[in-house]
Amino acid sequence: MIPRQLSDWSVDALSAMLEKGIFEDESFDFKEMLPDTRNDKDKDRLRKTCAAFANSEGGFLVLGVSNLKVASARDRIVGIDQTIDFPEHFGNYPKSCYPSVGWEFRNPPLSFSNGRVVHIVQIPKSWRAPHAVAGTEGTWAFPKRTNKGNEPMSIEEVRSAFLGFYEKRLKLQLLRSELLAIDQNAQEVCITDPEKIGTHYSLVSFDTAVVEAVIADTYSITAGSLELHGAISRLRQAIRVANNKIHLFFNVAMQPLTNKEALVRDHNEFMQPLALQIRQHCQTAITALDIVLRS
Numbered sequence: 505m506i507p508r509q510l511s512d513w514s515v516d517a518l519s520a521m522l523e524k525g526i527f528e529d530e531s532f533d534f535k536e537m538l539p540d541t542r543n544d545k546d547k548d549r550l551r552k553t554c555a556a557f558a559n560s561e562g563g564f565l566v567l568g569v570s571n572l573k574v575a576s577a578r579d580r581i582v583g584i585d586q587t588i589d590f591p592e593h594f595g596n597y598p599k600s601c602y603p604s605v606g607w608e609f610r611n612p613p614l615s616f617s618n619g620r621v622v623h624i625v626q627i628p629k630s631w632r633a634p635h636a637v638a639g640t641e642g643t644w645a646f647p648k649r650t651n652k653g654n655e656p657m658s659i660e661e662v663r664s665a666f667l668g669f670y671e672k673r674l675k676l677q678l679l680r681s682e683l684l685a686i687d688q689n690a691q692e693v694c695i696t697d698p699e700k701i702g703t704h705y706s707l708v709s710f711d712t713a714v715v716e717a718v719i720a721d722t723y724s725i726t727a728g729s730l731e732l733h734g735a736i737s738r739l740r741q742a743i744r745v746a747n748n749k750i751h752l753f754f755n756v757a758m759q760p761l762t763n764k765e766a767l768v769r770d771h772n773e774f775m776q777p778l779a780l781q782i783r784q785h786c787q788t789a790i791t792a793l794d795i796v797l798r799s
Contacts (some may be wrong), residue, residue: 531563532565533563535565553649556655559646568620605627631722634662679722693706701768715740735785739782749778753771
């Protein structure tokens with residue numbers, strides 16, 4: 505009944521919710537209008553709602569719908585003037601949280617016969633949590649979202665959120681170090697010196713265990729970076745091919761052979777372009793990861 509994706513929100517879905525008498529819970533919040541610029545209390549409440557969703561499991565703000573329980577379903581759809589520059593007027597509220605809260609809105613908004621619109625804003629669960637809202641006299645509030653609305657986070661919840669944030673940042677730094685190590689290994693594997701290509705070979709193979717573990721543990725942070733995940737996927741595939749070739753070569757190279765020089769040369773020539781691919785994928789992944797770390 506309650507839409508779970510931004511694209512699932514429609515006039516029919518909203519109308520069905522109102523007909524069923526569904527009121528706001530931990531996953532969405534009805535707002536009749538944007539706060540009046542002179543109403544500090546309403547502005548503070550909207551900022552706290554943005555932070556609360558980001559600090560919890562994410563959710564939706566539905567602007568243009570009254571939460572008045574005695575009103576009929578039709579009367580609850582008040583709507584907002586469609587000429588208002590909504591992103592400009594709304595964007596100040598998530599931006600004024602610390603750190604700022606990410607958001608996206610349904611475009612176009614839901615349109616109704618009275619010429620007014622209902623805006624749907626999605627605020628995802630944030631990997632930069634906890635988000636705070638400034639109060640009076642230098643105080644800070646850390647709200648969370650529950651089925652009762654916005655409530656303050658406990659000291660333990662705030663502490664846990666800070667620890668989770670820094671732990672994930674450290675894991676991404678570990679991922680960066682591991683990608684640099686794989687890049688270094690690829691350099692060692694690539695033997696191009698004409699005097700050594702038939703007599704020397706690297707004993708290095710590649711291990712992606714750390715990469716796999718960190719990507720899984722930090723997916724909530726990196727999910728939006730398609731370039732990073734694409735590069736990691738291509739890196740895995742190239743490493744799989746390289747490791748298979750290396751293991752096959754080692755099984756043969758350890759045996760006494762009369763044509764060992766030709767065997768070593770063929771192996772090194774096969775590994776050269778493959779090692780170059782691995783290095784390129786590492787560099788692409790590192791560049792994309794640096795963007796994530798700066799965000």
